[in-house]
Amino acid sequence: NAGVMQNPRHLVRRRGQEARLRCSPMKGHSHVYWYRQLPEEGLKFMVYLQKENIIDESGMPKERFSAEFPKEGPSILRIQQVVRGDSAAYFCASSGEPGHPTYEQYFGPGTRLTVT
C-alpha cells in the first residue's frame, strides 16, 4: 500500500495520559500535515512539517501538543495530559515537493482518539 498510513486507527486514553499518533507519508513524499476533525465539522489545520523541520505550527494549541518528523521513521503527533476536549479524529496528509506534479495533499485514514 503506497498510500498515507496512520496508526493506531483507534486510540482510547484516560484523562491525564499521553496520546501518540503516527503517520507514514506516501512513498516519495517529504511534506506532512496534521489536521483535527471534530464531529460534524470540517478539518482544521494544525501543523506542517518537513523532515526534521516544523514549517508552520500556527494551528497547534500552545500547550500539550507537539509534532515531529524525524530523519528516520514516521511523523508523530503527541498530546500530553489529554482532556475530554481532545477527543476527535486526527488526520495526516502528505504531499510531494512544491511544484512537483503530486503537490496535492493526500490523506490517511485517520486516528480516532477517545478520551474517557
Added chain:
Amino acid sequence: GQQLNQSPQSMFIQEGEDVSMNCTSSSIFNTWLWYKQDPGEGPVLLIALYKAGELTSNGRLTAQFGITRKDSFLNISASIPSDVGIYFCAGSIHSGGGADGLTFGKGTHLIIQP
C-alpha cells in the same frame, strides 16, 4: 481567520439526478481542492484547481475555480448510490508551486434516496 462557506449543508436527491454544490470565501485562495469523505475514513481527493476560471472534469465530476478566486463549485452528473458521503472544499493561499495548511469548509452531506 480565513473561512470557507459551503452550501448546501445537506442534499437529499434521487438516484440519477445531477448535483451541484458550491464554496465561497471572503478572501482569495489560489488553489481549490474538492475532497469526498466516507464515514470512518479520510478525505479522498477528487479534483484540484490551480487557475482562476479553470474548469476541470474527472469522470462524472466537474469543478470550476471562480474567476474572482473567492469561490468554486462542484457538479456531479447522474448520481449513483456510491456518491453518498460528505464533500469538502479546501483552499490554499499558495499556487501550485507552494505548500501550506489547507482551509476546509464544513462539508455538504449528500444523501441519495432510492
